[in-house]
Amino acid sequence: MNRIRSLLVLHNVRPQVIIGGRDWARWWANHREQVPPMLCGEIERESARLALVKQQTSMLEAVRREELAEGKHPLVAQLAQLARLRAIGPKGAWVLVKEVFGWRRFANRREVARCLGLTPTPYNSGDSQIEQGISKAGNRRARTMLVEPAWRRLSLQPGSRLTEWFNRRFAGNGKRMRRVGIVALARRLAIALWRYLEHGEIPAGA
Known part of the structure; x- marks a missing residue:
C-alpha cells in the first residue's frame, strides 16, 4: 500500500480511498490516465500482489x-x-500465546518483562546515572503486539486499574511522555496477562 501511494505521489496523484479497499478499483479506473503507461503497469502489478496477500491472510485467519x-x-x-478480554482479539491472542505464553514457563514478573525486552537499562558510572530506555532484547513481535492493545486498552477499558495508572502518570504530560508511558503500560499489561493465564487472576477492572 505504501509503495503504490509513493508511486502515485510522484505524479501528484493522491488517492482519496483506501488502497486495495472496496472503492480502490473504481477510483483507479477513473485516475489511471493521470500517470504514464509504464507506471500504470507497475501500480497494477503491485495491486495484484496486494490482492494476493489479502486473500492469503483471510485464508490463514x-x-x-x-x-x-x-x-x-x-x-x-x-x-x-x-x-x-476486551482490547485483545483472536489475532493478538494467537501471537502472544504462540510466541510467549504457550511454551515458556516464568517464575516471576521480571522474567516475563525480560523475555519481551521491556526491562529498563540504567547506566551507572561514578556519579553518572542515566536511564537508557528499555532493552528491546526480547521477542519483537510479541512486544509490538502488546503495545497495540495497551493503546486500545485506554479507550476500551477506561475503568481498569492499568488505565487509571497510565492516566494518573502520563496522560497530561505531552505526546512524548505518553509514548514513554505506553511502553510502561505494555510491560504491566504483559505481567497482568501472565498472571491471568497462569493463576486465573483477572486484571483489576478488566
Whole structure:
C-alpha cells in the first residue's frame, strides 16, 4: 500500500480511498490516465500482489478461527482465555500465546518483562546515572503486539486499574511522555496477562 501511494505521489496523484479497499478499483479506473503507461503497469502489478496477500491472510485467519471454534489446537484453552478480554482479539491472542505464553514457563514478573525486552537499562558510572530506555532484547513481535492493545486498552477499558495508572502518570504530560508511558503500560499489561493465564487472576477492572 505504501509503495503504490509513493508511486502515485510522484505524479501528484493522491488517492482519496483506501488502497486495495472496496472503492480502490473504481477510483483507479477513473485516475489511471493521470500517470504514464509504464507506471500504470507497475501500480497494477503491485495491486495484484496486494490482492494476493489479502486473500492469503483471510485464508490463514479463517483456519485460525476454525481451530479455535472446534478446539483442535493444543493451545486453544489459552487462546480462548486471552480472547475473552476486551482490547485483545483472536489475532493478538494467537501471537502472544504462540510466541510467549504457550511454551515458556516464568517464575516471576521480571522474567516475563525480560523475555519481551521491556526491562529498563540504567547506566551507572561514578556519579553518572542515566536511564537508557528499555532493552528491546526480547521477542519483537510479541512486544509490538502488546503495545497495540495497551493503546486500545485506554479507550476500551477506561475503568481498569492499568488505565487509571497510565492516566494518573502520563496522560497530561505531552505526546512524548505518553509514548514513554505506553511502553510502561505494555510491560504491566504483559505481567497482568501472565498472571491471568497462569493463576486465573483477572486484571483489576478488566
